[in-house]
Amino acid sequence: MGRNAARLAAVAAFLVTLGACGGSPAPAAQTDVGITSNSILLGTTNALSGPAAAYGTIANAENAYFTYINGQGGVNGRKITFKIYDDAYNPAQTVPLTKQLVEQDQVFATFSGLGTQDQTSVRDYLNSKKVPQLFVATGATTFNKDFSSNPWTLGWQPPYQGESRIYAKDILQNHPNAKIGVLYQNDDYGQDYLKGLTDGLGASASLIVDKESFDVTAASPAAQLAKLKAANADTVFLFATPKPAVQSLVIITALHWTPTIYLNSVSNPQIYMAAAKKNGAALANVTSVSYIKDPTDPQWASDSGMQQYKTIIASCSTCKPDDGFNIYGVAVAYTMVDVLKQAGTNMTRKNVMDIAANRLNETNPFLLPGIKVKTASSDHFAIMQEQVITWNGTGWTLQGSIIDERGTLK
Amino acid sequence: MLQRIRGAPPRYWLVGVVVLFFVGFPTVISSFLASEWAQALILAIAIMGLNILVGYSGQLSLGHGAFMALGAYTSAILAHHFKMDIVATIPIAGLLTGLVGFVFGIPALRLSALYLALATFALAVVTPSLIKRPAGLTGGVQGIILTQPDPPGFAQSAYGFLTGTAMTSDQWIYYICLFCALILFWFAWNLVRHRPGRAMRAIRDGEVAAAASGVNIAGYKTLAFGISAFYAGIAGALFALATGFVSPDTFPVSLSIQLLVGAVVGGLASIPGPLLGAIFAYFLPIESSQWVPSQSWIPDQIASTVKNAGPAVTYGAVLILIMIFAPNGIVGLVYRGYVALNRRLRGAADRETGQMPPNPQTV
Numbered sequence: 008m009g010r011n012a013a014r015l016a017a018v019a020a021f022l023v024t025l026g027a028c029g030g031s032p033a034p035a036a037q038t039d040v041g042i043t044s045n046s047i048l049l050g051t052t053n054a055l056s057g058p059a060a061a062y063g064t065i066a067n068a069e070n071a072y073f074t075y076i077n078g079q080g081g082v083n084g085r086k087i088t089f090k091i092y093d094d095a096y097n098p099a100q101t102v103p104l105t106k107q108l109v110e111q112d113q114v115f116a117t118f119s120g121l122g123t124q125d126q127t128s129v130r131d132y133l134n135s136k137k138v139p140q141l142f143v144a145t146g147a148t149t150f151n152k153d154f155s156s157n158p159w160t161l162g163w164q165p166p167y168q169g170e171s172r173i174y175a176k177d178i179l180q181n182h183p184n185a186k187i188g189v190l191y192q193n194d195d196y197g198q199d200y201l202k203g204l205t206d207g208l209g210a211s212a213s214l215i216v217d218k219e220s221f222d223v224t225a226a227s228p229a230a231q232l233a234k235l236k237a238a239n240a241d242t243v244f245l246f247a248t249p250k251p252a253v254q255s256l257v258i259i260t261a262l263h264w265t266p267t268i269y270l271n272s273v274s275n276p277q278i279y280m281a282a283a284k285k286n287g288a289a290l291a292n293v294t295s296v297s298y299i300k301d302p303t304d305p306q307w308a309s310d311s312g313m314q315q316y317k318t319i320i321a322s323c324s325t326c327k328p329d330d331g332f333n334i335y336g337v338a339v340a341y342t343m344v345d346v347l348k349q350a351g352t353n354m355t356r357k358n359v360m361d362i363a364a365n366r367l368n369e370t371n372p373f374l375l376p377g378i379k380v381k382t383a384s385s386d387h388f389a390i391m392q393e394q395v396i397t398w399n400g401t402g403w404t405l406q407g408s409i410i411d412e413r414g415t416l417k
Numbered sequence: 418m419l420q421r422i423r424g425a426p427p428r429y430w431l432v433g434v435v436v437l438f439f440v441g442f443p444t445v446i447s448s449f450l451a452s453e454w455a456q457a458l459i460l461a462i463a464i465m466g467l468n469i470l471v472g473y474s475g476q477l478s479l480g481h482g483a484f485m486a487l488g489a490y491t492s493a494i495l496a497h498h499f500k501m502d503i504v505a506t507i508p509i510a511g512l513l514t515g516l517v518g519f520v521f522g523i524p525a526l527r528l529s530a531l532y533l534a535l536a537t538f539a540l541a542v543v544t545p546s547l548i549k550r551p552a553g554l555t556g557g558v559q560g561i562i563l564t565q566p567d568p569p570g571f572a573q574s575a576y577g578f579l580t581g582t583a584m585t586s587d588q589w590i591y592y593i594c595l596f597c598a599l600i601l602f603w604f605a606w607n608l609v610r611h612r613p614g615r616a617m618r619a620i621r622d623g624e625v626a627a628a629a630s631g632v633n634i635a636g637y638k639t640l641a642f643g644i645s646a647f648y649a650g651i652a653g654a655l656f657a658l659a660t661g662f663v664s665p666d667t668f669p670v671s672l673s674i675q676l677l678v679g680a681v682v683g684g685l686a687s688i689p690g691p692l693l694g695a696i697f698a699y700f701l702p703i704e705s706s707q708w709v710p711s712q713s714w715i716p717d718q719i720a721s722t723v724k725n726a727g728p729a730v731t732y733g734a735v736l737i738l739i740m741i742f743a744p745n746g747i748v749g750l751v752y753r754g755y756v757a758l759n760r761r762l763r764g765a766a767d768r769e770t771g772q773m774p775p776n777p778q779t780v
Binding site for chain 1: 447448449450452453456545546549557558559560562564587656660661662664665666667668669672703706707717
């Protein structure tokens with residue numbers, strides 16, 4: 008026993024000494040973390056598993072685009088390495104994984120992190136570390152609107168409020184006597200949409216005869232839709248993520264109800280429309296908006312941007328080319344590469360952030376013709392144009408021309 | 418004194434080594450790794466609480482994530498709305514959660530094992546929705562963002578003296594978690610060796626027999642629930658501190674399952690079990706989801722399945738293996754190995770045969 012104890016004491020003493028002498032070596036002074044003469048390191052967190060795993064393919068599509076660019080020689084001679092971590096859509100996992108990207112992997116920037124709560128959970132951290140949190144994959148208006156207080160964070164896609172303002176415009180122009188019923192998801196996402204609609208209708212907000220909310224965890228929004236029908240609404244807005252949106256489309260038909268339906272763009276990819284149709288939804292009079300080319304739309308078959316997309320996505324074995332999320336990933340990665348190319352020899356985080364927030368002016372081959380990805384020192388919303396689309400039974404038809412909402416959100 | 422130290426049983430020395438290891442650890446690893454280990458320690462505290470309930474008193478809970486959420490939100494609300502020092506909110510969060518757990522324990526008493534599991538599971542399911550309701554208080558779905566405290570002067574200078582580098586707030590949070598974990602493990606160790614611990618085990622092993630021996634069944638069952646919730650509350654408050662952000666999605670149902678898996682894998686009704694279980698439950702999903710895709714020999718299809726199903730697959734596989742080969746968890750396995758080794762070394766006649774066998778371990 009005595010010998011044992013002595014041995015253990017020796018081990019303990021050794022550990023303490025180890026503790027005393029250790030200390031993590033400070034990283035060598037580097038003006039641009041994550042940049043070497045031949046590489047650029049970017050990182051992301053996405054929902055590869057968990058309740059929102061359908062989004063996970065976005066990260067893979069982005070990686071496919073970076074691989075494509077690397078194959079062409081990279082960005083000014085530097086190849087992009089892209090680290091993807093799975094946070095399962097849980098903010099509690101986003102925090103340590105983002106810390107891992109920043110402190111252990113030493114990324115130059117985080118790019119296209121997914122989810123409103125998830126990206127909110129690391130916004131303060133990334134801003135305090137002055138690490139760019141570029142082009143977050145969420146349309147929550149705050150990510151562009153609050154740029155002045157979070158100068159290292161920027162969104163990319165059209166903000167939800169901008170989208171519902173376009174619906175408001177469409178209502179005022181084409182259905183000025185509509186009786187509107189709104190079904191919205193009771194979270195920041197649904198509320199963001201609702202606010203945009205109410206603001207956009209302005210003095211005509213009284214057109215809204217009823218609004219009902221549901222929890223995303225609820226089994227089905229059937230009761231709320233029945234209430235909207237009972238309130239005699241003839242136009243219904245669905246501000247819901249894909250699963251409840253598909254359910255709603257089915258329930259509306261089951262209620263023998265034929266209102267004009269406005270469906271938020273998050274839930275309009277073809278796969279969801281097909282799912283609704285398969286379960287019995289009539290899908291008559293469905294309107295939505297789009298800003299991105301639909302890979303299933305035959306009118307883009309010979310479009311050079313679409314052909315480029317098909318080549319790029321073919322290198323990702325798990326990506327389905329028809330999935331709208333993949334062309335989203337490729338399009339946002341295009342903007343990222345554009346920013347890095349513009350930075351040229353001045354590859355500092357500050358300069359990259361400055362270009363992204365103030366000096367962006369690009370025509371993205373994967374977005375609808377006429378849409379510009381543009382920022383200025385007075386306006387940090389990158390994409391503020393969308394086009395109204397209607398469902399023709401088998402696909403979406405573009406209606407009218409592009410509607411510009413630039414300047415309406417400050 | 419020296420005689421006492423020399424005469425101490427080897428496991429006391431082991432405890433000393435483990436404590437020294439955890440104290441010295443952040444000085445040799447990066448600040449980021451320290452923040453990961455802080456999370457593991459937090460999980461260990463919550464699992465210790467669950468272990469008191471499940472392992473020692475024999476009641477099953479699938480809803481400890483909800484108690485963690487309560488602790489986290491108590492701490493976050495006090496710090497955010499009432500501008501309290503976040504470190505000072507930790508004991509308050511623990512006590513409040515303990516009280517709620519105690520009250521929850523009263524109706525829970527009337528439920529037998531399976532129904533109690535369902536009731537607590539319901540609690541875990543409903544919690545994220547409940548949090549969203551009083552949006553003014555809880556921040557609704559946006560959650561509450563907390564500023565992580567800078568290390569105080571004394572810690573700064575002590576750390577600087579030892580390592581020569583500045584202490585980061587992640588490292589400071591690690592030491593706060595370690596401090597809480599030490600106190601709570603010491604408390605649990607005392608609890609289970611004394612009257613309440615014996616009473617709880619008696620209830621677990623035979624309620625009728627325990628009642629016949631004069632054990633206050635209702636009292637000890639609710640007490641176990643209260644203490645267990647207290648641990649979860651402290652863990653929740655530390656979780657809020659370490660993550661710097663609380664939101665409804667932070668406490669999914671899977672968190673409660675993760676805690677139970679940790680408790681079972683570590684070894685129920687043991688003191689070191691929760692620590693080992695927490696290290697397992699925290700690092701396994703992270704490592705497996707990052708390791709599997711990096712291995713080129715694993716076929717693409719399998720790798721992507723594992724990646725898409727996330728930690729659930731690895732959890733399931735490891736859990737099945739552990740249930741087959743080590744039904745008493747890691748601690749049970751180590752103990753069995755130790756006994757076998759002792760026998761081999763000292764010959765068939767085991768000198769320690771006079772010792773009581775370890776507690777039978779049940780769920």
